[in-house]
Amino acid sequence: MTHHTTSQAKAVLVLEDGSRYVGRAYGATGRTLGEAVFATGMSGYQETLTDPSYAGQIVVMTAPHIGNTGVNDADMESRRIWVNGYVVRDPSRIVSNFRAQRSLDDDLVAGGVVGISGIDTRAITRRLRDVGSMRAGIFSGDDAALDPAEQLAIVTGAESMIGRNLSAQVSTTETYVIPAEGESLGKLAVLDLGVKFSTLRNLAARGFEVHVMSQASTLDDVLAIEPVAVFYSNGPGDPAASDAHVELLRGVLREKLPFFGICFGNQLLGRALGFDTYKLPFGHRGINQPVWDKLSGTVEITSQNHGFAIDAPRDGVLDSPAGFGRVEVSHFSLNDQVVEGLRALDVPAFSVQYHPEAASGPHDSNYLFDRFRELVVSQRGTNGTSTTNDNTKDAK
Structure with a gap:
């Protein structure tokens, strides 16, 4: 003591x-x-x-x-x-x-x-x-x-958070690799925008050989490791100030590589698909945020930390303004109806605004890592069918 x-x-x-x-x-x-x-x-x-x-x-x-x-x-x-x-x-x-x-x-x-x-x-x-x-x-x-x-x-006189790109302050400068646990699914390119250790552990536990890459990486850098999928992490700053990361992600989507994004990665998927983002009045921060999962009809108590959100209609199937086909809002906040997740229906991509890896809990959303694994496996055709049009079946 x-x-x-x-x-x-x-x-x-x-x-x-x-x-x-x-x-x-x-x-x-x-x-x-x-x-x-x-x-x-x-x-x-x-x-x-x-x-x-x-x-x-x-x-x-x-x-x-x-x-x-x-x-x-x-x-x-x-x-x-x-x-x-x-x-x-x-x-x-x-x-x-x-x-x-x-x-x-x-x-x-x-x-x-x-x-x-x-x-x-x-x-x-x-x-x-x-x-x-x-x-x-x-x-x-x-x-x-x-x-x-x-x-x-x-x-x-201090700088405002609006318009700030802080990714370079928090990202790794050199790629490092975390080996897959068990049988390897292949290499996963993780763009480190401020990634947390527990995220990397969860991805390795799902069989990914995790390659943590600098936020300055280009599409050529990502494709050079021949990844089976791409992941965008959480991170600080204004998603509207991250045009290079949005362009990289559009290249990933055009390549039809499976994609999963968390938090900042969710906002960047929204921008890559052609939606705008905006600053919330005081954001969502804490480990008790209720989210509605439209796919399963369940409420998840989630851990969150963000001050920006995606501007997209909550209901119905939307057309991606950037030309990536059909998209739907998959999750939204029960406190203020803010968009909390996206699911693309014609490219293999989905994202959530909260933290399924939450280390101090809650763990309601941990199944999303399994959902990502299943998306990657199905894209490889190991089950004999392509599930591009329904790429994120609920894995609960």
Whole structure:
């Protein structure tokens, strides 16, 4: 059991609408800027912090007690913490878990993550729900003493999330390979836009030899490994600022290679098919988001982390504006009816806006990896038939 003391140094969270919340420094001290968003998970804070999709964001945790189970190496979702800043109400004074190797505070300090504690996170969440996600700054140490007008000017001078391409910040630069478990289905090209380790483990467990490739890869790079399929990962930023990834995906679809996309990959499939994307007021972040699966007629409780969505009609079969045949919305949010999944009917492609690999749970959607495997197997003709027109039969 590890005890540690919470800093008594002053810290201030400043939102771009002028709202100010005074608390105590938590983690590293200094200043940090980013888009303030809230996450509703009661557990899984380590997976949240190490999810590359949170790059550029200051994450407000709605659960009041954070840090009680410490941190460990096994639950890392990537090589480092990616959040720009961290906001919690009550950091746990004691770490008590048999898997803990360090305290959360230790990792925040080591990662240079400026945080704030001892403030009313419910009030901040209500503000973000009313006004929408905003640019924000955390100021501690010497920066906490800056004039409030100067702090606000620093925040309002920061870059907006709209129009930002952050893929290069989080992607691998060199291709690496994770061997397939059991009999190999062949090579899977994974475009790393901010991929999580648990995604790669799930894909390898389905028999794919997983080739994790840089976000700068071209269609020639992808085709050079002779993949049996292509996968686009989650990741941060505005999908409208990722034209190169959209063009690459259109090449993949023209090649009739099976495709599966998660989160950012879902938004990019939407754009590749010719639909627009738009910024949500405050996004969906947390591990309790209800989604309707139109194929099976079931509700899935899902883990989500996104601030943008696809602009497409929820009902009926649509014609792809980019010429890829028929498409339908396969899933939508029961909270606000936002599109949560797409299924192409004339090319072997589908995607979801949420995380079927969710490491801290829930696991309602894990069957989607099986669905992807079945799509690849059927495309290879191993069952003697082509299922291009019904490529994602429910594999539950």
